[in-house]
Amino acid sequence: xxDRSWLDATPPKTSFVFGLILGIGAMSLIALIAVVTLxxxxxxxxxxxxxxxxxxxxxxxxxxxxxxxxxxxxxxxxDKDHIRGNKNAEVTLIEFSDFECPFCSRHEPTxxxxxxxxxxxxxxxxxxxxxxxxxxxxxxxxxxxxxxxEQGKFWEYHDGLFANQDKLSSTYYGELAKQVGLxxxxxxxxxxxxxxxAKVDADYQQGIQAGVQGTPHTLVNGIAVSGAIPYASLxxxxxKALAQ
Numbered sequence: 001x002x003d004r005s006w007l008d009a010t011p012p013k014t015s016f017v018f019g020l021i022l023g024i025g026a027m028s029l030i031a032l033i034a035v036v037t038l039x040x041x042x043x044x045x046x047x048x049x050x051x052x053x054x055x056x057x058x059x060x061x062x063x064x065x066x067x068x069x070x071x072x073x074x075x076x077x078x079d080k081d082h083i084r085g086n087k088n089a090e091v092t093l094i095e096f097s098d099f100e101c102p103f104c105s106r107h108e109p110t111x112x113x114x115x116x117x118x119x120x121x122x123x124x125x126x127x128x129x130x131x132x133x134x135x136x137x138x139x140x141x142x143x144x145x146x147x148x149x150e151q152g153k154f155w156e157y158h159d160g161l162f163a164n165q166d167k168l169s170s171t172y173y174g175e176l177a178k179q180v181g182l183x184x185x186x187x188x189x190x191x192x193x194x195x196x197x198a199k200v201d202a203d204y205q206q207g208i209q210a211g212v213q214g215t216p217h218t219l220v221n222g223i224a225v226s227g228a229i230p231y232a233s234l235x236x237x238x239x240k241a242l243a244q
Contacts, residue, residue: 072222073210077125080199082154085115085123091241094125094219096207099142099161100135100168107216107228108162114234122238126158128203129215137168139200144173146196147187148180156180 075094077083095111097104111124130138141161148157160176161168177187190196210219218225218234221241225234 073219073224074222075127075206075210075219082126082149082158083123084126084155086120087123089121089123091118091122091221091238092125092219093122093238094127096127096129096203096210096212096215096217096219098128098130098135098138098215099145099158100138100165101131101215102165103228104216105162105165107218110229110231110234111218113231114238117235118238121242126154127206128200129207129212129217130200130204131215140170140173141168142200143194143196144177144187144191146199147190148177148182150190150195151182151186153180153182157182 077092077094093111093114095107097107114122115124128142130142132139145154145157145161148154157176157180160180164172164176173191174184174188177184207217211224214226216226216228220234220237221244223237223241225237
């Protein structure tokens, strides 16, 4: 009688259990890969429903954002924008960001490294893109930063917000205003009046038109780079822009 293989010799019950274990293991591996992939990207805009962001872009639950551009996107930059670096630089990095987004916070060192390495060759432009459906403090923080900008302290306030994302609240906005040297009474009046809303809305609408669907979203001379990517990847895009 010919020898049977190990699998043939295994009782049916044992084979079933062994197969079940393999199946669960394979499903777990697939789930792990999906989670890692998500973490490498960023926070995404929740579409549809009554969320304020979506309502600002379109009405109804059938809203769909513009298709992702296949080429460079032209986003206007004016003196009202927040610019770090040489205003006449060869390469412009426009960052659509959210102060409550953890991926945006992780992306900040990458952007700062680029500014440090390339000096006058690049400039960074910050644009607001608060994802209100998942980040309730994103818009209040953005509007508070505009009140800091009114006193010439946007970047100091910007850095404080990202460094203390776990503290974001109406109380902290006032504390940070004092820390960065603002006239607190003037700041509070600005926040209460909602004066920063118009700039935040304008930035957000620019993002929608540029095809932004999540944060952080960076345009390198109009070419989209989504997510908190490694510095080496951003550097490749900057070098391409400089070579053109």
